[in-house]
Amino acid sequence: MPATPLNTRLNIRYPLIQAPLAGAQGSALALAVSRAGGLGSLPAAALPPARLREEMQAMRGSGLPWNANFFCHAAPQPDAPRQAAWHALLKPYFDELGLDAAHIPSGPGRQPFDDEAAALVAEFRPPVVSFHFGLPAPQALERIKRAGAFVLSSATTVEEALWLQAHGADAIIAQGLEAGGHRGHFLSDDLTRQAGLFALLPQVVAAVRVPVIAAGGIATAAGVRAALALGAAGVQAGTAYLCADEAATSPLYRAALLAAAASGQAHTALTTLMTGRPARGLPNRLTRELGPLNPAAPAFPLAAPAAAWLRAAAEKQGRADFSFFWCGENASACRSAPAAHITQALAEGFAAAR
Structure with a gap:
């Protein structure tokens, strides 16, 4: 894999981010992905404080690059x-x-980013910090950047991507409507404004100056190649890792995904x-x-x-x-395998795109 601004800055072999999988993973999966050359992510917003501290300690102690993901919603x-x-x-x-x-x-429920979370970031200094539902307040964001973190956040529209760039995001995750889990929208909750990844991605790439990471429905090397062809600087994959050996996916959850994969289709x-x-x-x-x-x-x-x-x-x-x-719309690509094997299979898309 040739050096690119994204994988050079993040100190990873492949510009491949494992999406944070709230309720289906801990540090074991994130570490396995980082060891394989991608960027493992920790779903910090879903972890109680004591558990989050333990998991962040495990990530920092590895010496590997990693990402801590938080939510930025306003408490209703x-x-x-x-x-x-x-x-x-x-x-x-x-x-x-x-x-x-x-x-x-x-x-x-899900905890919004607050002073306690900011203190943990300052203490454990994750190399990458990502957000869903916008960005934290300017003072908190500045504190994160002083800790040396590269800041990512999700956009579901061009307007959100421009807002994130203007408010300090170092790179933008373009989240297509087919992605699994929560929509990252924060400027409007109108789902009709959100597009599929391969309609959204080239519009975001054309609109912003910072690197754009493609997310939504990418579970194969072919998906990686397609995202790169449309201008993505990297990709984020989550559903592909749900049945990884290191995932904490429950037996019922895993069985449902593998049944969908066996059928060759997944209704979401x-x-x-x-x-x-x-x-x-x-x-x-x-x-x-x-x-x-x-x-x-x-x-x-x-x-x-x-x-x-x-x-x-x-x-x-x-x-x-x-x-x-x-799970995302491409759940039929789920398979039981070590996370390293899944990472390498996705990384073939980078090699083919040289």
């Missing part, structure tokens, strides 16, 4: 009537599983039913019976505690009826 104001309506909508499912809807546990849907914000994954009973983008779901992340409680109770019975298995 509690809305008691909407929350009550949400719980009422889910009550028949709670009753079916023998759960008392009066005792839904509280949960932190964007839904607000898990967290309150559109995210792509495999459909389930809730998306079929309530509609995937049901407006009753409270604002992100206030929908999560009730939905997660329902999911956990069903999974204890071996049922995936209410599970949300995040």
Whole structure:
């Protein structure tokens, strides 16, 4: 792989970033990808403080390049009537599983970037820090850059890419609509404004001066080649790693993905039913019976505690009826293999593009 501004700056062999997989990985997967020549990522927003500290220690102790990913959403104001309506909508499912809807546990959901997170970045000094849903406040961003971090953030439109460039992002992740997990949108929640990767990518490349990283539906070397042909300086892949040996994907999650791969096709849907914000994954009973983008779901992340409680109770019975298995539209490319093998297979796309 010849040297490029991106892999030279990030000290990686391939300009290939493993997308942070909240709920499906820890440091083991990130380290395996970094050892194989890519950039492993840690989903910091989904980890409780004590666990995050342990995982960041493991990453720093490796001496390898790595990325810490955080969310930049604004915490919503509690809305008691909407929350009550949400719980009422889910009550028949709670009753079916023998759960008392009066005792839904509280949960932190996804944590926005705050002073505590900024202090961890200053302490552990990840070489790369990436964000979803925009960027932190200027003072916090400056603190991150003083720690030596290269800053990435996701854009789902050209307008968001220009905003990120103007507000200090060192590179931009162009996230196509086919990507798994949460949409990275932050200027508008209108999904009609978001395009598939290969429509979005060349527009973003033409609009900005900083490097652009392609994300969404890239799970093969052919996808890597196509992204590079459209001007990407690198690629980000997440779904391709969900069944890696080092991933923490649950048995039910892994089985669902491998079944989709065996069939040669994977039906995915964007839904607000898990967290309150559109995210792509495999459909389930809730998306079929309530509609995937049901407006009753409270604002992100206030929908999560009730939905997660329902999911956990069903999974204890071996049922995936209410599970949300995040993945992109190219989930049929998932396979069980060491992360190093998956990284090398994707990296063939760089070699072919020389």
